Amino acid sequence: MAPLHPDTDDLILIELDDKLTRFKLKFVDARDYRPVPRLSASALDLLERLPERSNRRGNVDLGPATWLAAATDYTATVIASSWPQNQIRLIDEAGTVYTYLLNTLVGHTRIAEIYAKYKHDGTVPAHSLELHPDFPLTNYQQTATHCATLAEAYALFMEQGTGKTACVIAAVCNMLQQRARMDQPFRVAIVCPSNVRMNWVAEFAKFSTRIGQTTVLRGTALNRMDQLLDAMRTDPDDEFTAVIMSYDVLCESWRGLNLVEWDLAVLDEMHYIKTPGTRRQKYAFKLRDRARRRMGLTGTPITNTPLDLWTQLEFLYPGGSGFNAWRNFRSFYGQFDRGANGFEKLIGLKNLPMIQERLARFSYVIRKTEALPDLPAKVYDIEEVSMTKRQREVYKEIAENLAVEIEAKMGDEGQPRQLIVQNVLTMMLRLAQITSGFVAWDAIVNPDTGEEIEPQKIEHFKPSPKVEWLVEAMKSREPLSKTIVWACWKADINAIAERLRAEGFGCVTYFGDTSEADRMEAERAFNHDRDCTVFIGSQAAGGTGLNLLGYPPGRDDVPTDCDWVVYFSQNWSPTQRSQSEDRAHRRGTRKPVRITDLCVPRTIDEEIRARVLEKITTALEVSDVRKILRTVLTGAFDEDW
Numbered sequence: 001m002a003p004l005h006p007d008t009d010d011l012i013l014i015e016l017d018d019k020l021t022r023f024k025l026k027f028v029d030a031r032d033y034r035p036v037p038r039l040s041a042s043a044l045d046l047l048e049r050l051p052e053r054s055n056r057r058g059n060v061d062l063g064p065a066t067w068l069a070a071a072t073d074y075t076a077t078v079i080a081s082s083w084p085q086n087q088i089r090l091i092d093e094a095g096t097v098y099t100y101l102l103n104t105l106v107g108h109t110r111i112a113e114i115y116a117k118y119k120h121d122g123t124v125p126a127h128s129l130e131l132h133p134d135f136p137l138t139n140y141q142q143t144a145t146h147c148a149t150l151a152e153a154y155a156l157f158m159e160q161g162t163g164k165t166a167c168v169i170a171a172v173c174n175m176l177q178q179r180a181r182m183d184q185p186f187r188v189a190i191v192c193p194s195n196v197r198m199n200w201v202a203e204f205a206k207f208s209t210r211i212g213q214t215t216v217l218r219g220t221a222l223n224r225m226d227q228l229l230d231a232m233r234t235d236p237d238d239e240f241t242a243v244i245m246s247y248d249v250l251c252e253s254w255r256g257l258n259l260v261e262w263d264l265a266v267l268d269e270m271h272y273i274k275t276p277g278t279r280r281q282k283y284a285f286k287l288r289d290r291a292r293r294r295m296g297l298t299g300t301p302i303t304n305t306p307l308d309l310w311t312q313l314e315f316l317y318p319g320g321s322g323f324n325a326w327r328n329f330r331s332f333y334g335q336f337d338r339g340a341n342g343f344e345k346l347i348g349l350k351n352l353p354m355i356q357e358r359l360a361r362f363s364y365v366i367r368k369t370e371a372l373p374d375l376p377a378k379v380y381d382i383e384e385v386s387m388t389k390r391q392r393e394v395y396k397e398i399a400e401n402l403a404v405e406i407e408a409k410m411g412d413e414g415q416p417r418q419l420i421v422q423n424v425l426t427m428m429l430r431l432a433q434i435t436s437g438f439v440a441w442d443a444i445v446n447p448d449t450g451e452e453i454e455p456q457k458i459e460h461f462k463p464s465p466k467v468e469w470l471v472e473a474m475k476s477r478e479p480l481s482k483t484i485v486w487a488c489w490k491a492d493i494n495a496i497a498e499r500l501r502a503e504g505f506g507c508v509t510y511f512g513d514t515s516e517a518d519r520m521e522a523e524r525a526f527n528h529d530r531d532c533t534v535f536i537g538s539q540a541a542g543g544t545g546l547n548l549l550g551y552p553p554g555r556d557d558v559p560t561d562c563d564w565v566v567y568f569s570q571n572w573s574p575t576q577r578s579q580s581e582d583r584a585h586r587r588g589t590r591k592p593v594r595i596t597d598l599c600v601p602r603t604i605d606e607e608i609r610a611r612v613l614e615k616i617t618t619a620l621e622v623s624d625v626r627k628i629l630r631t632v633l634t635g636a637f638d639e640d641w
Helices: 041-048 073-082 093-121 139-150 164-178 194-207 221-232 247-252 279-289 306-316 326-333 352-362 389-410 417-436 465-475 490-502 516-528 574-581 604-614 622-637
Strands: 010-016 022-029 066-070 088-090 153-158 186-192 212-216 240-246 262-268 291-297 334-338 344-349 363-366 378-384 438-441 452-454 457-460 481-486 506-510 532-537 561-567 593-599
Touching: 010 093, 022 093, 041 073, 066 073, 073 093, 088 093, 093 139, 093 352, 139 153, 139 164, 139 363, 153 164, 153 306, 153 352, 164 186, 164 194, 164 240, 164 262, 164 291, 186 194, 186 247, 186 279, 194 212, 194 240, 194 378, 194 604, 212 221, 221 240, 221 247, 240 247, 247 279, 262 279, 279 291, 279 306, 291 306, 306 326, 306 352, 326 334, 326 352, 352 363, 389 417, 389 622, 417 438, 417 604, 417 622, 438 490, 457 490, 465 490, 465 593, 490 506, 490 532, 506 516, 516 532, 561 574, 574 604, 593 604, 604 622
Parallel strands: 010 088, 153 291, 153 363, 186 240, 186 262, 212 240, 262 291, 378 593, 481 532, 481 561, 506 532, 561 593
Antiparallel strands: 010 022, 022 066, 334 344, 438 457
8 A cells, every 4th residue: 555656657547347347447658648568667566456457358468558457445445545646547437436435445444443442442432323212222232333324334243142133223223314215214125044034023123213114024925025015015104114034035036126225235144145156145245236225244254264254245345345256355365275186275364454454444343242241131032943744734723713712702792801812812822832842632522411532632743843943952052051941831841851851961840730849959950960951941830039040149160051041932921921031130140141932933923922022911902812813814824834
């Protein structure tokens, strides 16, 4: 970047190449604008500073005075820093692109200064962000959100559990005043792993400070198109509409998504596109080109090497990596050795200060240890689990039968409203039993004599998808990490315990039939015994009065901690939910506590979770129950379910 001192007659003409992604540099004599026959030492030095350059177009040699260079901020900055400005001529559109690239980099430099100031001494920038009155952002979240709102594109490289989602939602609510058209809502496309789609819906409901709607695209192609159209048909009061989709849906529904002019495109777990040339990467770039602004989120931007960053930076801006071509980025930062088999092997890295400087401008990086120095936070997420074919068949059958029974019960005007609501909600829990892994078949009774022909029986679905998901998740847990699993029914608890014990996990159970002595022993074992890693209980029995830190209170020398709470199944009680959450999150908690809901999409699981967390089940009306029933039945009868 050091200034060069060319002769006063050395002039550079800059225009855009036909592909619009490259600058054509012509070195001419300022006196007559003729191409120089031979490049000066300063011109050669300048070209050496541009790693993405060529004096050939295909097989055609352009001659010594004409060169092609990537139309990136890297190229523009090198030229602007190295060559005297009065010896540069920008021709037509090249001037617009050149100025845009420099202004973008200047803007990001200012953002980097804000970020650096916060990292250095904790200074929160002066801002006018609209913050949620009940869930205000922390200082580091305010800084991240402020930086994101200042940029056309920005990445939040924040570790898991530091609240990236809340920052995005706050950014959306603060960006919408800058939308392209004030007569339509701020249009947001959010692409994420399929297992966190419901989490985005829940987080918008919790953190949004503006009125808007969220839509999840899923199901058949026709269903997804209908959902997208519904998302665009907003109410007059809606200030934003957020469309949430998986990476696969982004690819499969592109024809419809391409018709929308997006105000903001968000890639959650952006490292999903780290491999150049993949289907995900290609469609992510298509979405980038249809969005006025972009944001990328991940706690692990580098999963293998810094070369993973090329696609992620390119999603933010075309040329955002500083290079147009992956091969040039790769060769600039990587050192390779070609083995006997002909394949290149990465053996080292180079020029790393350049990528570090770029990351400082274009991303906000923070770790848990920086973000949560005091009492660790509760971090919520949702894991989606699919049912087996047998489960779906039984779920549909029970749902059909319940629909008839519930309609009859709600038509009974002689019963108090609240009693009807509670009875119907209890009936619906039969569907939650099925999604959790079992079905309770009613006893068969002789209608004439009343004699029981067959007793009630429990059918367990094997394999149980939720149990198998839990087992696999437990296998990746750290040896000193402990887990609480909350389940509503004894059948669930026993099935989970049996399967985990078969896999070698030490666990205890805690439910209504557990004796007082066994309850005390279960709490003691979970906190004191290193080999007891899982506490499996019902919220009704264990939701209050228990201290489940995973280590003996006051014993800081014991290295175990309970840092994960899983809701395998749950009922309609907000009180039981909130109280059971806090068994591991209390004074003495030493690590952030992850709280995970296992949910089967488009089933009663979603409805229960939404209403329990919003704490509105006690105020439900009959009309609300009818809406829940319609939603549940729609999912059950969807052919693409």
